[in-house]
């Protein structure tokens with residue numbers, strides 16, 4: 260049995276075909292939430308595992324597939340790697356969700372629809388987010404090529420190249436595909452093998468897991484056989500987890516008594532480890548895992564532990580109630596709206612900011628600010644190491660807009 264070894268994110272503007280592409284690569288539709296069906300957009304992060312395979316005996320050169328049997332020559336294919344896909348929502352109001360997902364991506368596919376002018380607002384904003392979080396292994400797909408003429412496709416390709424010039428994706432390959440018609444999916448698989456390596460993990464370090472989902476197994480559709488406690492899902496960044504291990508979760512649980520509020524770390528035990536549908540005795544970093552715990556399911560329901568960090572007791576990063584950030588702000592606001600090209604200027608004392616740290620999203624009020632450093636008092640504390648990168652968004656009009664990044668100062 261093996262678990263996925265790398266997390267690949269799908270990012271890009273709303274409706275450009277991320278979920279359809281995950282389906283082409285994994286056979287799984289990640290949008291199953293009823294509100295998503297109703298609105299026709301992704302709201303939560305979607306997750307799906309896939310096994311990328313190669314047909315080495317094939318008369319067709321470079322034959323890559325996700326099927327066990329080669330679609331070209333019917334030979335049995337060989338496994339290259341198992342991958343977990345993280346499907347981000349592309350709607351502008353869901354940037355915080357996209358940023359939480361980006362924290363667990365090892366590489367990303369930027370999906371750009373060929374039938375719309377490039378760049379669309381979240382094509383830009385998602386690329387900036389990848390830049391902030393430090394994701395360098397990027398592939399660009401030019402999707403929906405079935406809807407455009409060859410000339411339009413070439414014109415669109417040049418728009419993409421102009422747009423990424425000078426960015427972290429400058430040298431990323433641009434692969435024309437149709438996720439819906441399964442065109443060039445094999446070329447994309449080959450590019451994933453070439454461009455997005457399996458990270459080198461530090462197995463001898465204490466276990467540390469970024470929690471991206473948490474749920475109550477009793478909820479219909481989520482039930483996992485033989486678990487009676489709450490479940491957390493996410494990715495292990497370092498170390499290993501074994502069935503039966505003790506686990507600490509930080510910041511933990513909010514406790515209110517006599518008018519004061521405290522956050523207490525939670526301790527629990529690992530009762531079950533799952534990668535996809537496979538039950539494992541030990542998990543290592545890479546891919547998305549679900550951890551069954553001995554916690555009361557009321558503590559994990561409705562993603563209540565999303566954004567927290569789990570790991571070996573006594574070895575987790577500190578809990579911060581305020582953050583001192585070394586600022587790296589953009590010059591201009593990203594996105595195509597009436598505020599486009601508006602200068603960002605300095606962060607001001609008393610202004611509210613939305614901060615994304617790892618998979619956590621929190622809001623805070625600036626208590627002091629200079630042009631290069633700001634201190635922010637957080638509404639909800641976060642567990643993070645000094646030096647970690649924080650994505651900073653400011654409220655402009657009716658939504659939070661990404662304005663830059665900050666490194667946590669000790």
Ligand SMILES: Nc1nc2c(ncn2[C@@H]2O[C@H](COP(=O)(O)OP(=O)(O)OP(=O)(O)O)[C@@H](O)[C@H]2O)c(=O)[nH]1
Pocket residue numbers: 271272273274275276277278279280299300301302347348349350402403404405406436437438439440
């Ligand atoms: N013709 C054509 N339509 C496509 C293709 N890929 C996706 N679509 C359609 O485009 C629409 C949006 O696709 P989704 O996969 O939901 O897009 P998304 O990027 O996941 O959307 P959000 O997650 O809500 O941002 C759907 O109606 C798809 O059927 C393609 O290659 N060709």
